[in-house]
Amino acid sequence: MVRLVKSLEPSPGFPEGDPIALLQERFPDAISPADKGNHTGVIVESDRLPEVALYIRDQLGYQYLSSVTGVDYLDDGYFEVVYHAYRLSGGGPLTFKARTPREDPVLPSLVAVWPGADFQEREIWDLYGVRFTGHPNLKRILLWEGFAGHPMRKDWKEPYYEEEHKPFKSRWPQGHFAMAEERTPWGRNVQYPPDFTPEGWTPEGDAALYEGLLELETGHGNGKGLRTDRVVVNMGPQHPSTHGVFRMVVTLNGETIVDLEPVMGYLHRNHEKIGERNTWLGNMPFTDRLDYICSMHNNFGYAVAVEKLMGVEVPERAEYIRVIMAELTRIVNHFIAIGFLFNDLGAFFTPALYGLEERELILDLFEMASGSRMMCNYFRFGGVARDLPEEFLPLARELVENRLPRVIDEFETYLTGNEIFLARSVGVGVLPKEMAIAYSTAGPVLRASGVAYDVRKAEPYGIYDRFDFEIPIGTNGDIFDRYKVRIEEMRQSLHILKQALDQIPDGPIQAGKKAYQVRVPAGDAYGRVENPKGELGFYLVSTGGPNPYRYHIRAPSFINLTSLGEMSKGHKVADIVAILGSIDIVLGEVDR
Amino acid sequence: MYGSGILKGLGVTLKHFVETYIEDIRYLGKRYTPETLPQRQGPKERGIFTVQYPFEKLPVPENFRYIPFLVYDDETGKERCTSCGICAKVCPPQCIWIVRTKDPKTGRPRPEPAEFYIDASICMSCGYCAEFCPFDAIKMDHDYELSAYHRDELVFDLKKLLKPASYHAQIHPTDWKREEEARAAKAAKKAAARKARKG
Numbered sequence: 001m002v003r004l005v006k007s008l009e010p011s012p013g014f015p016e017g018d019p020i021a022l023l024q025e026r027f028p029d030a031i032s033p034a035d036k037g038n039h040t041g042v043i044v045e046s047d048r049l050p051e052v053a054l055y056i057r058d059q060l061g062y063q064y065l066s067s068v069t070g071v072d073y074l075d076d077g078y079f080e081v082v083y084h085a086y087r088l089s090g091g092g093p094l095t096f097k098a099r100t101p102r103e104d105p106v107l108p109s110l111v112a113v114w115p116g117a118d119f120q121e122r123e124i125w126d127l128y129g130v131r132f133t134g135h136p137n138l139k140r141i142l143l144w145e146g147f148a149g150h151p152m153r154k155d156w157k158e159p160y161y162e163e164e165h166k167p168f169k170s171r172w173p174q175g176h177f178a179m180a181e182e183r184t185p186w187g188r189n190v191q192y193p194p195d196f197t198p199e200g201w202t203p204e205g206d207a208a209l210y211e212g213l214l215e216l217e218t219g220h221g222n223g224k225g226l227r228t229d230r231v232v233v234n235m236g237p238q239h240p241s242t243h244g245v246f247r248m249v250v251t252l253n254g255e256t257i258v259d260l261e262p263v264m265g266y267l268h269r270n271h272e273k274i275g276e277r278n279t280w281l282g283n284m285p286f287t288d289r290l291d292y293i294c295s296m297h298n299n300f301g302y303a304v305a306v307e308k309l310m311g312v313e314v315p316e317r318a319e320y321i322r323v324i325m326a327e328l329t330r331i332v333n334h335f336i337a338i339g340f341l342f343n344d345l346g347a348f349f350t351p352a353l354y355g356l357e358e359r360e361l362i363l364d365l366f367e368m369a370s371g372s373r374m375m376c377n378y379f380r381f382g383g384v385a386r387d388l389p390e391e392f393l394p395l396a397r398e399l400v401e402n403r404l405p406r407v408i409d410e411f412e413t414y415l416t417g418n419e420i421f422l423a424r425s426v427g428v429g430v431l432p433k434e435m436a437i438a439y440s441t442a443g444p445v446l447r448a449s450g451v452a453y454d455v456r457k458a459e460p461y462g463i464y465d466r467f468d469f470e471i472p473i474g475t476n477g478d479i480f481d482r483y484k485v486r487i488e489e490m491r492q493s494l495h496i497l498k499q500a501l502d503q504i505p506d507g508p509i510q511a512g513k514k515a516y517q518v519r520v521p522a523g524d525a526y527g528r529v530e531n532p533k534g535e536l537g538f539y540l541v542s543t544g545g546p547n548p549y550r551y552h553i554r555a556p557s558f559i560n561l562t563s564l565g566e567m568s569k570g571h572k573v574a575d576i577v578a579i580l581g582s583i584d585i586v587l588g589e590v591d592r
Numbered sequence: 593m594y595g596s597g598i599l600k601g602l603g604v605t606l607k608h609f610v611e612t613y614i615e616d617i618r619y620l621g622k623r624y625t626p627e628t629l630p631q632r633q634g635p636k637e638r639g640i641f642t643v644q645y646p647f648e649k650l651p652v653p654e655n656f657r658y659i660p661f662l663v664y665d666d667e668t669g670k671e672r673c674t675s676c677g678i679c680a681k682v683c684p685p686q687c688i689w690i691v692r693t694k695d696p697k698t699g700r701p702r703p704e705p706a707e708f709y710i711d712a713s714i715c716m717s718c719g720y721c722a723e724f725c726p727f728d729a730i731k732m733d734h735d736y737e738l739s740a741y742h743r744d745e746l747v748f749d750l751k752k753l754l755k756p757a758s759y760h761a762q763i764h765p766t767d768w769k770r771e772e773e774a775r776a777a778k779a780a781k782k783a784a785a786r787k788a789r790k791g
Contacts, residue, residue: 168686172677173701175689177709177747282684285718350605361635364653371657371732377718385723389655389766395635403635414604417597516682516724 002484004470004492005452011089014061019094022060027052034097038523039541041082041095046107049098053083053113061087062094064453065440067526067537067554068110068120070128072102074154079105079130082539084526088437088451090458093526100130109135116440119562127152127272142265142591146201148193151270158273159191165547166278230258233573237266241344241577244587248564248576255572260565264558267591275551280306280518283551285377290553291589292374294333296325296366297531299379304461305527305538309520312382312511319463320504321384324396325366325376326462326529327493327500331404332359333532334486337444337584341483342415344581345424351415358407361399368392381518383510393501400497408490416484425479429567429579432477439563442556443534445583448485449477455530467496479582489532517546524550533557533584555592557585612639624648654764657719657732659712662753663760671754672729674703679721679730687714688721708753712738713746728771734763 015022020042024031030048034041044052056062062085071080079100084093100107109132110117121132122141129150132138140147149156162168192198236247245266251259271290275283287302288295300322307314336359339352363373369388370378378385415421431441436449446453454471456464472488474481522544528537534556541550560583568576615638616623623632629650632641643650664671680688691707694700722732740746761768
């Protein structure tokens with residue numbers, strides 16, 4: 001069941017006042033303020049980290065760990081791991097950082113405090129080579145065993161390495177074209193560790209993975225002494241239910257799932273390294289390619305984060321345009337999420353195509369405004385790329401006022417009461433409230449578990465504090481609640497859209513003059529938005545140069561997958577297909 | 593009643609099915625003609641809306657952007673590009689290569705490109721080159737059918753990239769109008785300044 005709430009739940013009992021002062025008071029010898037210019041947060045002594053983290057979670061009430069990421073400070077000779085924790089009653093982050101020398105990088109793992117750190121710490125190990133002691137399953141997550149080195153380190157170079165930063169000097173004024181593969185003498189774009197031959201390689205990692213899963217074997221299947229074997233099944237990487245290339249290694253007892261481990265990275269392109277090579281503005285079209293269904297919202301997140309660093313004011317009209325685009329994106333995403341959830345349940349493509357029809361109409365609007373249907377690249381720092389064409393607003397009004405409400409109601413008549421759907425979804429894939437918070441899930445998955453948390457309310461960005469809307473929250477945290485939360489969110493989006501379309505003023509759409517080289521002051525910033533799939537965060541470090549020093553994405557689909565194993569245990573194989581569908585992942589964002 | 597939810601749902605599919613035929617009647621047999629295309633893709637359309645691509649093609653809006661082209665003036669045949677290199681610098685995937693012309697006598701650069709390449713297989717159609725070009729020399733195209741048999745064919749050189757200004761005016765009427773107005777205003781300002789200097 002789903003109910004609507006006006007605001008976040010207050011969490012009383014936690015101390016008021018500056019959390020950093022409280023931390024310093026409690027741990028005077030373990031906490032020091034950030035010493036780099038304009039950087040936020042505090043630095044925690046690495047050996048005291050678990051203790052401090054527990055205090056932050058239990059005593060200060062920062063229960064929700066949003067993001068964990070690493071930064072390589074090559075010149076200073078250390079790695080920094082940055083944690084962002086939030087209170088569920090809203091407000092800004094508590095940022096704390098831990099440092100470890102580059103020679104032998106080791107930090108204590110926080111998986112015991114926040115299970116949601118699991119995949120993120122593995123990602124840091126994979127990309128930076130920081131070992132987390134006490135992590136239950138520390139192995140590569142996005143790359144494979146035959147990968148040489150840790151690519152996000154600043155001294156690592158890719159095979160077609162040209163220069164540290166774009167723009168490349170070879171392009172102008174003497175820019176003769178050459179195919180990339182002609183530039184490397186051996187003509188292929190891979191490099192291996194020194195003692196590695198791909199021909200002689202056997203996937204040991206997989207053997208270890210299967211062994212680890214089979215260890216759970218207790219042996220006596222029917223309880224009468226009949227010995228049964230566990231079976232390990234690979235769902236994917238090419239499996240239609242995974243919506244891309246994603247693999248679930250499932251251990252089965254009969255048809256019941258005993259354990260599940262997601263394996264990912266098949267679509268990995270090291271988006272973050274590309275982002276550090278790019279100019280600030282050059283990253284904008286790349287964010288489109290993360291979650292390719294919600295490109296407008298990805299633009300929004302990146303723009304919010306960079307504007308935090310730049311400190312620019314966005315003009316009124318641009319703010320309204322942004323909200324209109326963002327909420328239309330949410331409707332597009334939820335239509336697809338619901339449509340494809342039904343695909344996974346066996347209602348083959350009829351609901352999905354009904355959703356896609358509405359999406360076509362919204363994409364027409366995007367194309368009209370930005371020039372592209374999916375890769376919109378519409379936001380700029382301090383505004384949007386171009387003003388809305390004349391025919392945009394009437395068409396948007398027609399859609400928002402007449403067509404979409406009717407279609408959403410029709411969707412509900414069509415699907416919500418369906419007995420087959422109810423049988424497959426109610427009580428399946430349950431994620432209890434406490435677990436949803438601990439696993440750092442976000443978006444509809446978190447809200448379906450009964451946590452009223454929405455970044456638009458918790459830490460309003462843009463002009464979201466002006467709109468009247470409610471947060472739909474579920475009670476059981478099962479597939480049905482996630483479906484229902486999405487339906488209600490579409491209605492709330494329509495409600496916001498109506499207000500925005502009525503209030504949109506005339507005026508400029510860009511603060512200042514449009515420039516292709518933006519000046520971003522030195523410092524770090526974490527900007528987050530409520531993406532349709534969950535909280536999308538961008539952690540940026542600037543040194544004042546033309547490129548980001550660090551460009552990290554807190555991808556909601558990636559982190560929501562942390563809880564997939566927990567959700568699936570005890571269900572049947574056919575159910576995990578639906579559970580995965582209800583999380584709503586996009587592999588472009590999971591693998592980045 | 594058990595099963596009523598399914599029946600209700602099937603009712604929606606049936607409605608969708610029937611509406612498609614009712615729409616057909618509304619168009620009086622003219623549903624699948626190019627004139628009705630914008631209407632058929634509009635928010636008032638009911639039932640199924642399918643476009644029989646490649647036999648019929650949806651008109652693209654003016655802002656639509658695909659691989660860039662270079663603009664040359666119809667009368668003089670001279671390209672507007674001055675090879676200033678802003679497009680090559682702003683291009684996120686770095687797919688623009690420009691060779692600047694050098695004056696054979698003095699060896700100093702001349703404001704026109706000697707060679708200009710865009711690797712269309714790398715171009716992500718973001719539109720930055722057109723957005724930040726100070727001379728309105730590079731614009732985004734509307735032609736989206738670019739398939740080729742070999743990757744080399746997708747490296748566009750000057751010959752392939754140059755298109756007349758009239759083509760730009762035809763596909764971007766509002767942009768063209770705004771640019772012409774801006775250019776006229778600039779010319780008038782210049783003339784006024786010259787006059788003031790003289791007088």
